Amino acid sequence: MSPLPQASREAMERLVADCRALAARAAQRVGGRVHLMEVCGTHSHAIARAGIRALLGDDVRLVSGPGCPVCVTDAGQIDLCLQVAQRPNTILATFGDMVRVPGSEGSLADVRARGGRVKVVYSPMEVLTVAQQEPQCDVVMAGVGFETTAPTIACMVQEAARLGLRNVLLLSAHKLVPPALSALLAAEEVRLHGLICPGHVSVVIGSNAYRGLADEHGVPCVVAGFEPADILLTIRMLLQQVADGDARVENAYRRAVTPEGNRRAVEAMYSVFDVDEASWRGIGVIPGSGLALRDEWSAFDVMDRFGLVTPEVRDHPACHCGEVLRGARLPAECAAFGKACTPARPLGPCMVSSEGACAAEYRYRAA
Amino acid sequence: MCLAVPGRVERIEESVAVVDVGGATVRVRLDLCPDAVEGEWVLVHAGFALEKVDEEYAKETLALLAEMDSLKDALPEGAP
């Protein structure tokens, strides 16, 4: 029995009907459209694929959020990855969807065309195998990802130490989600009435992690799974809260998410990383929102080993990824969307990453 | 990167589980989920078992959705 909630067409229609009815009541209460943020890029993808935006009707506006780790990686760090990949005797290891993100001088794909060594990995543990096979090369992992992925990178570092591998390095661009949400809510650029909280980040950090947001900002937070039924159940719960004037944390993904999360994963993460400030593309520097290697692991820090400095990079003038990441603009509201900016010729990361809101919207754009 | 898929643990070989993700298997590290046992469902992410999937809660959601089938003739006001 698969644990995935497959719903019949009737059940889905019923859920949609419930949501629409609740949306009308919620809209009345807030005096306008209800704004819900899809925090996580994988949710944006699932929502676009299921056509949920259109199904909900005009009382609800689903906006995208900063939950695409590749999209929020500082442009300067993208350029650092390109620099590293071009160094002699160096292999840059990366998750797949970083490969086509445009930096100042092309993408990692372009660097590969010019002879740079770029290795796509599914698991960070593959880095260790490469490092063992190529002892004369430095293998640098581009550490991009939130709390879902950071614990796996932490395990990579710990195992590298256990194996005595001196040629494994990390470029940490890891980030934490709740501080970014806090910053967005505090900035009040977009009036958000509810948050669809990321499912797999929450597996690690637990649903309690959003209590602060609900209490301080009066915003309902519901943790969602990734099937269309999961997402509609979540939206129904959010709209119910908005209609009732509530602001609580609820968990609609209980089959995988507990209130405390995965303690072991959190411990692994914080035994290797310290919390630091981080620069989020499109948002700016957010204190306490990033992960940096702890001093005792600094031998693995590529910034130290290679003496790197993160360059300041301007975004393409026609690129509105920042606003999309902050929920201030929908992909379809970007003048470049589908014209100057397409998956074949992306201006910014939101169109290239598999979790980018623009990529999701483009791939599943209605005929 | 938030992509994680559920799979069933076929067998455990030291700190690695062989997980059936529906027609194929993945070898995943158990560092983050050391008490997974054969037959259980886990979430697979980046070559690791991230967490166990609770079958009781999974069934609960399925039951909730099944219930909606029987209510399909009673749509609330304002439904399209």
Place this chain on the structure above:
Amino acid sequence: MRPETRDSELVVLGHGGGGRLMQELIDDCLAVLGPANGLGQLNDAAYLELSGGERLAFTTDSFVVSPLLFPGGDVGRLAVCGTVNDLAAMGAQPLGLSLGLVVEEGLERETLAQITASIRGACEEAGAKIVTGDTKVVERGAADRLFINTSGVGLVPPGVELGGERAREGDVVLVNGPLADHALAILAAREELPLQGDFRSDCAPLNGLVAAMLAAGGGSVHTIRDLTRGGLAAALNEIARQSGAHLEIVEETVPLRPAAKAACDLLGYDPLTMANEGKLLALVAPERANDVLDAMQAHALGREAAAIGEVKGLGERRVTARTALGPTRIVDLPSGELLPRIC
């Protein structure tokens, strides 16, 4: 930011990917070479008319797959099947194939022998003959182990007219079986697939299947297309471009083996864009579609054949997919580098 565009000074891997970038590279070449019958049509093979009214089909293909050997086949089998299938897509049975080898110094003689045996086996299966060839050896580093070019000539039965430009409103889209197997087999052979399972290339000669389809459907079969790089999505978009047609598929009806689905789900791949080497699509007029489908299912290479969509109309060039929950999405020509050196 300088994204990968036609203005980049270098050819990038994506230009060989079977998708949009490759289309642009080919368009650039065509602009210089000038349109010609066949090249202009962009079908799998060109029709050549002889003075007696008979027609030949002529095609060429180069094979640079890495690695040379993979589950379900090797570069030799690929080279024969690829060319036989391009001829078959135009309704032709192979008369003769050429075999051109570029061998890198240092290739093991035994590997070459294995590949040659494979070529022979594939020829026997297809009823094809290698009638001429050429061999070059280049110094280490000048080629990656072995590159093969095959060209093929076939006889087109009288009355058979197939082409991507011949789609008609109402045509049913048929495929002969599950997709994405070849691409996944190559990834598995490159140890780039973090899954273990039965990943085997579907590499096979389809000329026998095509003969059965034409016997069942005759002139109602308008188009047959060999699905290779860029997968179903590329082939559908090419046909839309050639015919000015709107083609729509129903996602749930596209056959996919469970292992392939698991791999695509885990890695975020779109099965519609992944390479095949033993799959074709056909556009058949609705009144004969069931007959053709029956004939396919009766054939060893079509047991899992399925109807997956239709030509909605002519006039608007697009490819759409109806998804499980109803909303219809656009299926683009895949962009850039999918999986390099897949065939």
